[in-house]
Amino acid sequence: VLLHRMKAHKVDYWSRLGRLRRSQWVLAWEKVDRAVMSGRIVCDTYLAAKARADLVKSKSYSLTQLARSQLETPREDISFESIPGYFKSASSLAYLTEHCCFDTFLVIKLMSKLQVLPLTKQLTALAGNLWGRTMTGARAERNEYLLLHEFHKAKFIVPDKAIYTSQRGAGATQQDGDEDGGRKTEGRRKPAYAGGLVLEPKKGFYDKFVLMLDFNSLYPSIIQEYNICFTTVNRPVRSDDNPDDEPDVPDSALETGTLPKLLARLVDRRRQVKQLMKDPKATPTELAQYNIRQTALKLTANSMYGCLGFTNSRFYAKPLAMLITSKGREILQNTVGLAESKGLDVIYGDTDSIMIYTNTDSIDEVKTMGLDLKREVNKRYRLLEIEMDAFYQRMLLLKKKKYAAIVVTEVNGQLKTKMETKGLDLVRRDWCELSHSVSEFALNQILSGDGREEVLDRIHEYLAKVGRETRGGLVPIEKFIINKGMTKNAHEYADVKSQPHVQVAKRMIAKGISVRAGDTVPYVICTDHTAQGPSKTMAECAYHPDELRQPGSGLKIDFEWYLAQQVHPPVARLCAPIEGTDAGRLASCLGLDASRYHVASAVADMQQHTMLDAQISDEERFRNVDRLFVRCLRCNRSNPLIGVALSKVGYRGLRCPEENCGAVLPAPSIGFQLTAAIQQHIRRYQEGWLLCDDPACQTRTRMLSVRREKCMNAECLGGKSLAFSDKMLYNQLLYFDRVFNYDRALKHTTDESLRGMLSWATRCRSAAPCD
DNA sequence: CTGGTAGGGGAAGAGT
DNA sequence: ACTCTTCCCCTAC
Numbered sequence: 001v002l003l004h005r006m007k008a009h010k011v012d013y014w015s016r017l018g019r020l021r022r023s024q025w026v027l028a029w030e031k032v033d034r035a036v037m038s039g040r041i042v043c044d045t046y047l048a049a050k051a052r053a054d055l056v057k058s059k060s061y062s063l064t065q066l067a068r069s070q071l072e073t074p075r076e077d078i079s080f081e082s083i084p085g086y087f088k089s090a091s092s093l094a095y096l097t098e099h100c101c102f103d104t105f106l107v108i109k110l111m112s113k114l115q116v117l118p119l120t121k122q123l124t125a126l127a128g129n130l131w132g133r134t135m136t137g138a139r140a141e142r143n144e145y146l147l148l149h150e151f152h153k154a155k156f157i158v159p160d161k162a163i164y165t166s167q168r169g170a171g172a173t174q175q176d177g178d179e180d181g182g183r184k185t186e187g188r189r190k191p192a193y194a195g196g197l198v199l200e201p202k203k204g205f206y207d208k209f210v211l212m213l214d215f216n217s218l219y220p221s222i223i224q225e226y227n228i229c230f231t232t233v234n235r236p237v238r239s240d241d242n243p244d245d246e247p248d249v250p251d252s253a254l255e256t257g258t259l260p261k262l263l264a265r266l267v268d269r270r271r272q273v274k275q276l277m278k279d280p281k282a283t284p285t286e287l288a289q290y291n292i293r294q295t296a297l298k299l300t301a302n303s304m305y306g307c308l309g310f311t312n313s314r315f316y317a318k319p320l321a322m323l324i325t326s327k328g329r330e331i332l333q334n335t336v337g338l339a340e341s342k343g344l345d346v347i348y349g350d351t352d353s354i355m356i357y358t359n360t361d362s363i364d365e366v367k368t369m370g371l372d373l374k375r376e377v378n379k380r381y382r383l384l385e386i387e388m389d390a391f392y393q394r395m396l397l398l399k400k401k402k403y404a405a406i407v408v409t410e411v412n413g414q415l416k417t418k419m420e421t422k423g424l425d426l427v428r429r430d431w432c433e434l435s436h437s438v439s440e441f442a443l444n445q446i447l448s449g450d451g452r453e454e455v456l457d458r459i460h461e462y463l464a465k466v467g468r469e470t471r472g473g474l475v476p477i478e479k480f481i482i483n484k485g486m487t488k489n490a491h492e493y494a495d496v497k498s499q500p501h502v503q504v505a506k507r508m509i510a511k512g513i514s515v516r517a518g519d520t521v522p523y524v525i526c527t528d529h530t531a532q533g534p535s536k537t538m539a540e541c542a543y544h545p546d547e548l549r550q551p552g553s554g555l556k557i558d559f560e561w562y563l564a565q566q567v568h569p570p571v572a573r574l575c576a577p578i579e580g581t582d583a584g585r586l587a588s589c590l591g592l593d594a595s596r597y598h599v600a601s602a603v604a605d606m607q608q609h610t611m612l613d614a615q616i617s618d619e620e621r622f623r624n625v626d627r628l629f630v631r632c633l634r635c636n637r638s639n640p641l642i643g644v645a646l647s648k649v650g651y652r653g654l655r656c657p658e659e660n661c662g663a664v665l666p667a668p669s670i671g672f673q674l675t676a677a678i679q680q681h682i683r684r685y686q687e688g689w690l691l692c693d694d695p696a697c698q699t700r701t702r703m704l705s706v707r708r709e710k711c712m713n714a715e716c717l718g719g720k721s722l723a724f725s726d727k728m729l730y731n732q733l734l735y736f737d738r739v740f741n742y743d744r745a746l747k748h749t750t751d752e753s754l755r756g757m758l759s760w761a762t763r764c765r766s767a768a769p770c771d
Numbered sequence: 772c773t774g775g776t777a778g779g780g781g782a783a784g785a786g787t
Numbered sequence: 788a789c790t791c792t793t794c795c796c797c798t799a800c
Binding site: 133137139140143402430495499538565 | 773
Binding site: 188195196198214218350351352353400401402422423424427428429430484485487493494495498499501 | 793794795796797798799800
């Protein structure tokens with residue numbers, strides 16, 4: 001942009017943007033970086049923020065978003081289309097100018113906040129590459145230089161650098177030679193080898209301590225532990241032999257290879273820097289510098305493995321990468337085996353970590369347990385180390401890579417708690433804020449440690465409120481925005497029809513707004529009442545928030561879609577392990593058609609009940625129900641009401657079965673007592689006592705649930721279930737219905753006088769349903 | 772052109 | 788109407 005404006009205004013010395021004097025204009029986008037800016041280090045805070053995505057958790061990397069999330073500074077978003085309008089008056093133009101100046105200030109602040117210069121300088125100093133290239137984020141190149149220096153020092157001849165050819169595709173893939181590395185699409189490659197091991201989680205809610213342990217930088221440690229290097233591992237000749245078998249671990253007698261030596265040095269230097277940081281005399285400035293240095297050392301050590309598996313790397317070495325991950329899987333598996341052999345309950349683990357359910361509320365007990373295991377694991381390895389990483393006071397484990405927990409940390413002898421959320425929809429930017437806030441509420445409730453009943457009540461109530469407020473239009477538009485990144489340029493997508501962000505991006509581009517691969521596109525889903533004809537796909541209902549805000553657009557946010565597709569599924573997933581609610585119940589709270597969600601279970605229930613109907617007598621089915629006791633108003637004695645067909649019955653209604661009473665039981669009195677009985681049973685269900693199904697154990701608890709299926713008593717192998725389950729409640733209510741079922745009684749009795757009264761009562765009932 | 776693999780989950784089309 | 792497959796995105800490690 002600057003160059004083009006400079007050219008238009010015939011600005012002299014334009015080439016001073018760089019340090020080389022030039023007379024020929026360079027305007028081609030691709031050349032600007034290297035030719036015009038030669039001798040300068042260009043820091044693009046957009047790229048820098050994305051490169052530090054581990055620190056910067058932002059929905060998008062727009063300046064507005066970053067200013068808000070990183071600098072806590074509000075920035076007005078001026079839409080592309082509105083800019084010409086600012087040229088209409090001097091004051092508005094001055095305003096726009098000021099806005100632009102402020103933007104440059106924000107960019108500088110951002111660079112400073114992200115510590116881009118100090119960090120890239122350290123990384124560059126370590127690797128010995130060009131600083132400017134570190135800025136563009138070429139991790140593989142940094143690694144390449146590091147290894148080049150290292151191997152040169154050791155007097156090795158290094159592999160040739162593959163020449164990059166602009167015509168990618170067929171030729172390059174062929175040359176690759178790896179028949180297994182075939183491309184699925186242009187965008188993403190099929191994995192070329194196996195990676196980390198992820199254990200099948202024992203899903204559920206845990207309300208006692210979960211201990212989390214993990215290996216310190218697993219892959220760099222493996223390289224050192226097993227002396228894995230280009231110089232030590234016997235690699236099969238490429239393309240021949242069986243390239244899919246990982247090579248053997250080198251002989252332990254072999255001299256330490258270059259790669260392990262390098263990593264050992266990095267680790268050692270980091271240890272030294274960390275030691276310096278403990279010096280009480282260190283100034284804040286020094287501390288900041290030390291911290292940057294140790295970060296750079298860690299990043300460099302950790303990026304080594306990834307570059308071994310990178311096909312375009314000069315030091316590409318699939319066998320080494322395979323060997324490393326294979327050892328990683330083996331180590332995790334062995335650790336699990338060791339923990340289980342000690343009687344510990346391993347509930348989950350991912351690549352370099354294991355989680356253990358301790359079944360205790362005492363953090364000291366957990367620590368002892370952890371130290372014990374840690375000692376035994378570390379005994380097995382030379383320098384590989386496992387450490388206690390965290391104590392989870394409560395934990396909700398939903399799926400692989402998806403969980404949330406209350407982390408307890410000790411700060412100056414005081415216990416502090418904090419929630420940690422991994423992988424859930426809640427932490428993904430492709431769910432709208434409304435979805436996030438509802439999920440967050442539910443999660444906070446579930447992890448609050450309060451009783452199951454209160455928790456579910458609050459969630460149900462909150463969902464009802466969300467449903468009302470959403471439909472009432474009380475929720476601001478911002479909360480409906482979904483962000484999705486473009487991995488390709490808009491025109492490169494094969495299937496545009498099903499992708500909302502591509503649809504929106506294409507319209508943005510048509511308007512002249514730049515959207516390129518890597519950018520984030522915001523959109524909202526709208527209803528389109530003007531559309532007749534064939535129903536639109538969801539992607540075709542996606543609009544940019546600016547399109548929605550445009551006066552006269554006629555667009556309206558599709559509240560029902562949001563409640564059904566953005567709010568309900570994530571919350572239902574969170575509540576799935578919690579007894580006492582289900583997708584249908586949650587849906588009906590939101591005001592959605594619950595029947596859709598009942599389908600699966602309702603069908604199963606139906607089958608179960610029709611089966612019972614056919615095979616099981618009423619006596620059998622109602623064996624465990626509570627009978628309905630009705631107190632007579634005259635004699636004040638309670639008797640069970642066995643049913644209209646068997647009770648004392650007359651034309652004026654049911655009578656007290658007491659020998660010397662026989663008073664009519666007034667319908668309103670029966671009704672009142674029936675209602676009370678029903679309410680009592682529903683309460684009993686809601687109290688949610690859980691009972692171990694092993695008769696020898698009989699552990700009874702009302703806790704939110706320890707593990708969904710397993711008895712909380714560690715020594716007991718039994719499962720646990722609701723003492724009064726939903727099926728029992730159903731049977732109880734069915735029994736009450738049966739007691740007053742005239743039609744059924746009529747069918748089953750042969751007593752003529754009773755039949756007469758019953759059919760009379762049936763006729764009365766249809767005339768006056770209340771009685 | 773610009774480390775890796777594992778995995779969940781949405782949307783839509785193909786197949787049954 | 789249902790499942791299976793493919794594509795896509797984002798996340799965990």
